[in-house]
Amino acid sequence: MKWLLLGVNGQVGHELQRYLSSMGKCLAPTRQQLDLSNSAAVTHYLAEHQPEMVVNAAAYTAVDKAEEDVALATALNADLPALLADYCAQQSVLLVHYSSDYVYPGNGDHAWQEEDPTGPLSVYGQSKLAGDAAIQASGCDYLIFRTSWVYSARGHNFMKTMLRLGKDKQQLTIVGDQIGAPTPARLIAEVTAQAIRRYQQNPAIKGLYHLAPRGQTSWHGFACEIFDQASLLGVELSIARDRVTAIPTSEYPTPATRPLNSRLDLSRLEQALGIQLPDWRSQLSLTLSEHLG
Numbered sequence: 096m097k098w099l100l101l102g103v104n105g106q107v108g109h110e111l112q113r114y115l116s117s118m119g120k121c122l123a124p125t126r127q128q129l130d131l132s133n134s135a136a137v138t139h140y141l142a143e144h145q146p147e148m149v150v151n152a153a154a155y156t157a158v159d160k161a162e163e164d165v166a167l168a169t170a171l172n173a174d175l176p177a178l179l180a181d182y183c184a185q186q187s188v189l190l191v192h193y194s195s196d197y198v199y200p201g202n203g204d205h206a207w208q209e210e211d212p213t214g215p216l217s218v219y220g221q222s223k224l225a226g227d228a229a230i231q232a233s234g235c236d237y238l239i240f241r242t243s244w245v246y247s248a249r250g251h252n253f254m255k256t257m258l259r260l261g262k263d264k265q266q267l268t269i270v271g272d273q274i275g276a277p278t279p280a281r282l283i284a285e286v287t288a289q290a291i292r293r294y295q296q297n298p299a300i301k302g303l304y305h306l307a308p309r310g311q312t313s314w315h316g317f318a319c320e321i322f323d324q325a326s327l328l329g330v331e332l333s334i335a336r337d338r339v340t341a342i343p344t345s346e347y348p349t350p351a352t353r354p355l356n357s358r359l360d361l362s363r364l365e366q367a368l369g370i371q372l373p374d375w376r377s378q379l380s381l382t383l384s385e386h387l388g
Contacts, residue, residue: 097122099146101131101175102153106247107193110284111152118291122146132170134178141182149179150191150287154223158197159350161219172222177229184235189294189301191287196243196275196307198224201354204274208360209241209303217351227303236298238290240283240306240364243357244317247280248386253314254379255386257321261332271315271341275357276307276375279382289368300367305359308375315341320376324383 096119102108103123112123122144130136131153154172155161161168176192183190199207200214215221230237246252254277260267286306293300312320319336326332344353361372 096120096147097144098148098150099123099141099144100150100152101179102151105152105154106245106250106252106280107283108152109249110247110280111150111287114284114288115150115291118148131175132167134174137175137178141179145186146188148189148191148291149183151176151179152193154193155219158217158219158353161222162217162350165218168218168222169225172219173225173229176226177233180230180233180235180237183237184233188236189291190230190235190237191291192226192230192237192239193283194227194239194241195220195223196241196357196359197354198227198241199354199357201356203356204358205356206358206360207305207356209305209363216354219351220354231303236294236301238287238294238301239303240287240290241303241359242278242283242306243275243359244277245280245283246277246382248382253277253317254321254382257318258325258330258386261322261325261330261334263333265333265335266338266340267318267334268340268342268347269315269318270344270347271313272343273353273355273357274311274313276309276311276359277317277379278307278375279378281382281385282306282308282373282378286364286368286370286372289370293368304364304367305361306364307359307361307372308378309361309372310375311358312375313341315339320379321383324380325387328383328387330387
C-alpha cells in the first residue's frame with residue numbers, strides 16, 4: 096500500500112512514521128517539498144501520487160498566534176482537511192486525521208463525549224472544528240482522533256520546557272485550574288496503528304474518537320509530576336516541588352482563551368479497539384526515559 100503522511104516533521108508525524116512504517120510505501124513530503132496552505136499544490140500532489148491512504152498530522156498549532164493569523168490557521172486546520180477528505184471520498188480510501196479538545200467549550204467538570212455539543216473558545220479551536228465538520232460531511236471513510244495536551248521526547252512542548260525551567264529556576268507559577276490529560280505523541284501513533292489495522296479488518300469502526308491516556312491533572316500537576324519523575328531519573332533540578340505554585344487561568348492571560356475542562360471520555364475508542372488506555376503518569380515515565388536516554 097502507498098500511503099501519504101502529512102506533518103512528518105511534527106511531534107505526532109514523527110511517531111506515526113515510526114509506528115506505521117510496516118504498512119507500505121510512505122510518502123512523507125516536508126513543508127519545503129509541499130506547501131500545505133496551497134490547495135492547488137496539494138491537489139496536484141494527490142493527483143500525481145494517488146495515495147491509497149492519507150494520514151494528516153499537519154496542523155497550525157500556535158494557539159495564541161492563530162488569533163491574528165486567522166487565514167493560515169484556517170487554511171491548514173480547515174481547508175486542508177476538507178481537500179484531503181474530498182480526495183479520499185472520490186478514491187474510496189481512508190483518511191486519518193487529528194483534532195483537539197479545544198473544539199469543546201471547556202465548561203463543567205465532566206468528561207466530554209464525542210457527540211457532546213461543541214463550542215470552541217478560540218480561532219484555533221474553531222478552525223479545528225471546521226476541519227472535523229468538513230471531513231464528516233465529505234462522505235469519505237475517516238478516523239478522526241480528538242486528543243489533548245500533546246507532548247513527546249522531541250520538538251517543543253510543555254515537558255521539555257519544564258525540564259529546562261526546572262534546571263534554571265528556583266520557583267515557578269503554573270496554571271492549576273485547566274484540567275486534562277497530557278498525551279504523548281508516541282501513544283497517539285501506537286493507537287492509530289491499532290485502529291488502522293482494525294479498520295482494515297472491519298471498516299465499520301470508522302468514525303470520531305477521543306484519544307488520550309486515562310486520568311486527569313492540571314498543568315500545575317503535570318509540571319510537578321515531571322519534576323518528581325525527572326528527579327528519580329537522576330536529573331539535577333534547581334527547583335523544589337513546594338516552590339511550584341498553582342495559579343488560576345485569570346492570573347495568566349493569553350490572547351486565546353483556553354478551556355478549563357479538557358477531560359475526554361475514552362470509552363468509545365476502548366470499546367472499538369478492545370483495549371484499555373494507559374494512565375498519563377506511566378506515559379510520562381516512558382516519554383521522559385526516552386528523552387533522557
